[in-house]
Amino acid sequence: MNRLLLFFLLLVPPALPAQESAGGTVESNARTFRWKRYSRNPIFPTVPSTWMESQTANPDLLLNGNNYFMYFRGQQGGHDRIGVATIPRKEFDGVRWHIRPDPIIDVGPPGSWDETHCVDPATVLVNGRVYLYYTGVNPRVDRSVMLAVSDDGIRFTKYDKNPVIPGGGAPEVVYHNNTFYLYFWWPVPNKKGFQIHYATSRDGYHFTEPSREPAISVGPEGSWESFTVETQRVFSEGGLFYMVYCGSDRNKDYPWNAGLATSEDLIHWEKYPNNPIFSRGEERAWDEGAIWFPTVERINGRYYMWYEGYGGGTARTEAYGSYLKGGKSQVGMATLDAPYFYVKPGTAK
Numbered sequence: 001m002n003r004l005l006l007f008f009l010l011l012v013p014p015a016l017p018a019q020e021s022a023g024g025t026v027e028s029n030a031r032t033f034r035w036k037r038y039s040r041n042p043i044f045p046t047v048p049s050t051w052m053e054s055q056t057a058n059p060d061l062l063l064n065g066n067n068y069f070m071y072f073r074g075q076q077g078g079h080d081r082i083g084v085a086t087i088p089r090k091e092f093d094g095v096r097w098h099i100r101p102d103p104i105i106d107v108g109p110p111g112s113w114d115e116t117h118c119v120d121p122a123t124v125l126v127n128g129r130v131y132l133y134y135t136g137v138n139p140r141v142d143r144s145v146m147l148a149v150s151d152d153g154i155r156f157t158k159y160d161k162n163p164v165i166p167g168g169g170a171p172e173v174v175y176h177n178n179t180f181y182l183y184f185w186w187p188v189p190n191k192k193g194f195q196i197h198y199a200t201s202r203d204g205y206h207f208t209e210p211s212r213e214p215a216i217s218v219g220p221e222g223s224w225e226s227f228t229v230e231t232q233r234v235f236s237e238g239g240l241f242y243m244v245y246c247g248s249d250r251n252k253d254y255p256w257n258a259g260l261a262t263s264e265d266l267i268h269w270e271k272y273p274n275n276p277i278f279s280r281g282e283e284r285a286w287d288e289g290a291i292w293f294p295t296v297e298r299i300n301g302r303y304y305m306w307y308e309g310y311g312g313g314t315a316r317t318e319a320y321g322s323y324l325k326g327g328k329s330q331v332g333m334a335t336l337d338a339p340y341f342y343v344k345p346g347t348a349k
Contacts, residue, residue: 033338035278035305041332042286042309043095044072044085051076051083051103057329059295059306060233062123064130064153068092070306071104071121071132072331079107080117082134084154094304094333105134105148105156112136113144113163120231120293122171123153124180131204132156133171133182136163143169145184147205164207165199170293172232174241174266180204181266183243185230188218192252193228196245198267215269216245216261224249224257224276231255231292231308234266238345241266244294244305247276254290254319256280258307262343272342278334281309287332289315296341303336 044056052074060071070085082105085097105121108114114136122133130153136146145165148156165171168184175181180201185194195214199207216232219225225247232245241263246255259275278294281287287309294307310329313322321327 033277033336033342035334035336037281038095038333038335040095042330043097043306043333044099044331046074046328046330050074050101051081052099053077054324055080055329056331057308058120058293059308059331060121060123060293061295061297061306062125062130062153063089064125066090067153069123069153070097071123073119073121074103080119080137081106082118082121082132092299094299094306094335100154104154105132105158108136108158113138113141114146115139118146120170122173124173124175126175126180126204130156131173131180133164133173135169135171141167143167145169145171145182149204159205161205164205168197170194170231172234174234174236176266178202180207182207183215183232183234186214188228191218191227193218193248194230194252196229196232196243210267215267216243216271219247219271222249225259228252228255229259231294233293233295235296235298237298237341240264240343240345242296242341242343243269244277244296246292246294251290251319254310255292256290258291258294260342274342277342278305278307281311283316284311285309286311286330288312289321289327290319292329298341301337303338303341305334305336306331307334 054075058073062069066089073080081103083103085099115138117137120135130150132148144163145168146162147159150156170185172183183198186197196216198215199209201207226249229247234243243261248255257276258278260272261269263269289310292308296305313326315327
């Protein structure tokens with residue numbers, strides 16, 4: 001691993017966020033919500049001879065004490081692993097991060113649920129412990145939701161009774177009213193796409209599904225999300241929960257757009273009527289192909305969104321076109337300056 005190269009990457013910070021490159025405009029309540037991509041995306045580019053050599057993806061933000069932690073996956077040697085970048089809260093600008101040189105969650109031994117890949121990290125801080133849910137992949141089972149826990153956000157121990165959701169994937173987790181809400185994708189019956197389901201737990205280890213009905217279902221035929229909805233992230237503001245998720249009308253796991261749903265109880269969700277709110281980049285951009293995991297948080301009066309973008313090769317016209325041969329995923333950022341996030345708290349139905 002070329003640690004000097006990674007160290008150099010950290011010593012040369014990118015320019016501060018610039019307000020340019022629109023990411024889509026939506027009219028709502030007589031206001032304009034315009035996302036602006038960071039001018040020097042991606043913020044976590046691939047780095048030769050490191051665990052981030054082939055791809056970076058699946059960002060997840062956690063505030064832990066006086067530091068922000070950004071968990072994400074990287075790929076090297078045909079295996080995906082989970083790593084982390086940190087920044088003191090007082091130094092936050094969205095784009096400058098201290099990336100740890102080694103992954104914090106590695107693939108498991110032969111025969112384990114995550115022997116091939118560890119992807120899709122989702123974290124929550126509960127009573128001083130970080131619960132990190134992720135997707136484990138092995139040759140026998142396509143996906144399963146796994147758990148690892150940590151007292152410092154860096155050193156994790158995998159749960160010895162993994163997985164917590166066999167067959168599920170792409171988790172997101174929220175802790176509210178002494179309950180863990182774990183969202184994950186599940187195949188649409190008799191179709192090839194996904195829908196977003198949820199399970200709950202009191203201890204973070206043992207989950208049950210209150211309902212077999214999805215929390216977020218695919219849209220009607222002809223809509224932008226008629227084939228799949230997936231890779232959700234949730235944040236809260238003013239007593240309202242906001243779920244930003246990705247969807248497609250034609251691809252199983254190659255979404256072009258991101259939409260929004262809101263909830264007051266984390267169970268009943270209402271889709272924003274002017275979806276989608278964000279889309280893949282322009283042709284020949286680094287994110288021209290598809291987008292996933294739009295992670296949103298309001299910090300210092302501005303909405304930040306980190307997301308996985310895929311581009312290069314034939315990414316614009318072919319799902320996963322030229323995969324790792326011109327096409328790859330990387331993590332970028334966009335910002336939004338607005339008084340509220342599309343739906344004003346207190347006005348939801």
